[in-house]
Amino acid sequence: MLGMGKLAKKVFGTPNDRKIKATRPLVAKINALEPDFEKLTDEEIKSKTVELSERAKGGESLDDLLPEAFANCREAARRALGLRAFDVQLMGGIFLHQGNISEMKTGEGKTLVATFPAYLNALMGKGVHVVTVNDYLARRDAEWMGNVFAALGMTTGVVYPQQPEKEKRAAYACDVTYATNNELGFDYLRDNMKSDLREMAQRDHFFAIVDEVDSILIDEARTPLIISGPAQDRSELYVSVDKLIPDLRDDHFAVDEKTRNVTFTDEGNEYLEEQLLARGLLPEGQSLYDPESTTIVHHVNQGLRAHKLFTKDKDYIVRDNQVVLIDEFTGRMMAGRRLSDGLHQAIEAKEGCAIQPENVTLAQVTFQNYFRLYDKLAGMTGTAATEAEEFAEIYRLGVVEVPTNRPVARIDEDDAVYRTAREKNDAIVETIKEANAKGQPILVGTTSIEKSEFLSEMLNKAKIKHNVLNARQHEQEAQIVADAGKLGAVTIATNMAGRGTDIKLGGNVEFKVLEAIAAEPEGDHEAIRARIEEAHKADEEAVKAAGGLFVLATERHESRRIDNQLRGRSGRQGDPGRSSFFLSLEDDLMRIFGSERLDKVLSTLGMKEGEAIVHPWVNKSLERAQAKVEGRNFDIRKQLLKFDDVMNDQRKVIFSQRREIMDAEDLSEIAQDMRHDVIADLVEQYMPPKTYADQWDTEGLYAACIEKLSLDVPVIKWADEEGVDDEAIRERLEKASDEEMAKKAVSFGAEAMRMVEKQVLLQTIDTKWREHLLTLEHLRSVVGFRGYAQRDPLNEYKNESFQLFEHMLDSLREEVTTTLSRIRPMTEEEQQQLAQELAQQQQQLQQAATPEPVDSLPGAPADGFDENDPSTWGNPGRNEPCPCGSGKKFKHCHGRLA
Structure with a gap:
């Protein structure tokens, strides 16, 4: 008999089914427009963009423009890339535009899907950010999808590490900008350390589409982005x-x-x-x-x-x-x-x-709080359903499972559990031998470099030819992944999450064509392509006959999502395939999470050496263990976020204040308000309210006025006058300080005075904010102990950090006032020297704000570059021109794989 829940689902459909159903009329509208858009010339497609943009800026809603925009984008993509988007890809795009996560299986064309909502939202002219997990993918996708946006009359930019400032500003000014999550976060922090609005790179945080959204917003969310200077x-x-x-x-x-x-x-x-x-x-x-x-x-x-x-x-x-x-x-x-x-x-x-x-923190932000700056956020991945609760609670993102274009034909086998790691490894090698004998390509997933190298040794002993992909082979990543679907290929890989390169059965045609053209640069490129495509068809059929890609996992990960990502590498676009997990009671997850009970069960069953238990119940109990770990990790991230939210409120205040200061032409009023606040505090300190004149410390006030305000005024004499109260003295001090500053402004010249006020304000804010961050770090490290005294550490942290913030603002006012009051009129030469010093300090700050990479990044040549000496080339990107000057790509020249 069906349970109540299952019965309801059968009658009404799941919430996901209803969401899919709701988009069908929209997809039908887009399809109905297709014949009209096919008739447009290339110029008319671009004109359509201008028309749609004017309508969007004129107040027409993007939802109303969606069918036309998607139809225009589909036609442009068909002409620019030869790819016509499927209905399910349009669905994925609609969900992204609505601010959801589109869960689409591997190989369903997520890169193309992102162009639809990106184009629609870019019509507003505020810029759209497409976020990727690494620089290679950011460059590849920007170059590839840039053709679609160019056909639509839009500009595409790409942001990468150590990019020249001018180029970076231009990239952010484009309609659509591709960048990694790290670069976006660091640029946000760097922008808020600059002293001139024109130097800031990022514009609005309007709309972001995050590719591999689970990897970026969940896996990496535990680590804050920190810009630091040496201690x-x-x-x-x-x-x-x-x-x-x-x-x-x-x-x-x-x-x-x-x-x-x-x-x-x-x-x-x-x-x-x-x-x-x-x-x-x-x-x-x-x-x-x-x-x-x-x-x-x-x-x-x-x-x-x-x-x-x-x-x-x-x-x-x-x-x-x-x-x-x-x-x-x-x-x-x-x-x-x-x-x-x-x-x-x-x-x-x-x-x-x-x-x-060690480093001192100059600025920091978590990915959670950075991405929550966007007015609208969306994401794509193959695996998000298991983390739907976290996406909803932290980012207000819904998860929608988009159906595949063709039914999934992959066979997912039940887990095989062995008693010892040795028995499991022997069984893995045997299984690989069997599959390899019939030419079936195999992708073996491991959880660490150490394990992948151990397995590699075992395969060497068994004389099985294979490739290993882990952090050590980072540079050849795309090539190794592209070859993983070839007939008889065996590839060992550490966590295959979001590699960004499709594993196509029979191998990747594009890679084969590029290699062949590099080998015969003078040959007929069209003929070469035709020859390779013909040969590829036979290879693809042979691999399909052998059963498609076999994903063999050697362990379960703490997160079900990572396991699903690995599984999803097989069975793309309706291809055949199979997946199997081999486990042992000595695996970390099994050992830590209750393998004793399983061990007893296996002993009771009297299992022989090398035998495995295979049963759906085992899968269920493992998934429950994984769900527990995921839940605990979510709680850790949630707790981290609660603490960071306290700092985030303060960060927003400081960053918006800096922006206002940079934007303002004249800061004399702000400086005056600060000065008057300091005077009020001094008068209250030395002449407390509701006290008699003989209780006033007028000598202390006189000394403080000289020290803090550089004012030599007869405070003691004023206090002796008949009928003078603290209010009158405060007013006289304010008047005297205003007159003193007015004289300075005349001596300086109005423009120079405004510049000095702006720089003093910005520099003091930056110094105080850095000190405050350090204090908060120390507070955070000790506040946990308050729990022993039955006090909530989070509340304690909130209260104390607020008091510290108030104290920081008080000392900020005092320091700005003291600095400005001590500035004396300068000669023209001294003014120029000060401006130079301030510019130098700003430059040093910017240098500190550039995270130093351990490795030279792609395209960054070493000092003393010599095209004849590869040791001076740094670490060129595989798709960049070879530094030797041959004109070939690096991967086809000196970077060619043996």
């Missing part, structure tokens, strides 16, 4: 602390794998105190529990975390004597990304690498 060098301390850790016994610390945390036990603390005293790291007579020991305790804790929680070749790799982090979700290197709070330095000490100095 004092403490590398010796890290090395000294690191020498202590290997001597610790197991009873000195406790590791909690579920929360990824590690703490010292009481025995550990005693042992530490002895060792630190013996090595002179703790002064004689000082205990670990003294307030003065906070710094050393912090460093020891970070050293312990570096050794016990961070594993080489899984969490990071060592490259060119530097520790480079690995993204746990995509297996990619995160060049330039560093762990905060001295943890990165502790790992550098552990690995014997050069220790980079």
Whole structure:
């Protein structure tokens, strides 16, 4: 019998079905317009854009313009790329325009789908941002889809790291701008460190379409973007602390794998105190529990975390004597990304690498709060349904599953669970052998570099030819992925999330054509393409006959979404395929989340060596364990966000104030208000209200006026006058200070005075904000302990950070007033010198605001470039011209794969 829920769904359809149904009339309208748009000339298509844009700016709603805009965009894409969008792609575009996440399976053409809502919303002239997960995809998509936008008469820009400022401003000024989430966030922070509105790169935050939305808004949301400058060098301390850790016994610390945390036990603390005293790291007579020991305790804790929680070749790799982090979700290197709070330095000490100095935060923002700046947000991915609650709660984004163009023909097998990792690995090699014997291409998913290399060794022993894709092969990524669908190909990959290159059965035609043309540059390119396409058809049929792409996963990930992403690499566009997960009770997820019960079940069943349990119940229990982990990770991110929201409100106030100051022509009124507030505070301090004249500290007030206002006025004499109260003295001080500043303005010249006021205000705000960020960091690290006193740490943080913010604004007023009052009239030469110094300081600030990459980025040549010496070429992008000057692309010349 059907349950009530299932029965209701059968009668009324699921909410998702109803959303799909609601778009069908719109799709029918677009299709009905198709014959009219096919008749338009290329120029008429561009004219249609101008007409639609004028109507949009004239007040006509974008929803009303949608059918015409989508029909125009579909026709332009057909002419520019030879691709006619399917109805399901139009549906995906409609959901994106409505501010949803379109969940579309791999190979359904998400890159093209994004052009429809991007075009429609760009008609408003406010700029649309399309966000990708890496620079390669940003450039590729901008170049590829730029043809569609050009055919529509729109401009396309791309933003990439270390881009010249002028080029970056031009990219943001385009109708549609492609960029990575990191670059967008960093540019937002950099813009809010500039001192001139004309230098700011970003315009409005109007509409953003986020590709691989789950990767960007969930996986990366735990790490805030931080722009920092160097602090004092403490590398010796890290090395000294690191020498202590290997001597610790197991009873000195406790590791909690579920929360990824590690703490010292009481025995550990005693042992530490002895060792630190013996090595002179703790002064004689000082205990670990003294307030003065906070710094050393912090460093020891970070050293312990570096050794016990961070594993080489899984969490990071060592490259060119530097520790480079690995993204746990995509297996990619995160060049330039560093762990905060001295943890990165502790790992550098552990690995014997050069220790980079710690950094001081100059500006920071989380992805959650950056993307919530947009008036409208949308996203695309193959896997979002499992995180629908988080998208709805944090970003107010709905998730809609868009049907596939052709039915999915992939066979998803139940998980096979083995007792030991050895039995599981043997079974994996056997399965690969069987599939490989019939020519079926296999994609093997692993969770770490270490495991992918171990499996690679096993396949070498079994004499099975294969490719390995992990952070070490980052540069050849697209090529290896493109080859993964060839007949008989075996590819081992760490987390295949969002690789951006389709695995096509029989191999990728475009890559084959480019390689062949590079080998015969003088040949007939059309004939070469025809020959390769013909050969490819036979290869594709052979692979289909062998069963299509076989995705073999060697472990379950903490998140069901990552597993689904890997699974989704097979069975694109109705292709045949199969997927299977091989697990053992020794896997991390199984070990941490209740494998004891399964172990008992397997023992009771009396399983033989090499046998596996395969049953839908096992899948269900594993999914429940994964859902628990996802829920806990969501709670962690939610808690992080609650704390960051407190700072975010303050950040918005400071950034909007800076903008107003940069926008203002004359700041003398703001400076005057600040000065009057300072005078009111001084009068209240030295002449408290409701006190008698003989209780006033007039000498203190006189001294404060000289120090804070550079005013030598007879305050003591005024106070002795009959009938004078604190209000009268405040008014006299205000008048005297206004007159003094007016004289200065005349001496300076009005224009120079305005410039000085603006620079002093901006610089003081920046300095105070940086100090405030540091204070908040320290507050955040200790506020958790308030929980022991039955007080809510979040409320404590809110209250104290608000008080700190008020204090910062008070000291800001005081400092601006003091600085401006001390400025004396200058000669013309001195004025020029001051302007130069201020410009220099601003330049230094901008340099600090550029995150230094660990790796040179694509296209960034090394100093002393020599086209005959490859060691001076930096790290050229694979699709860029080869630095040797041959005219070929780098990947077809010196970067050619062996």
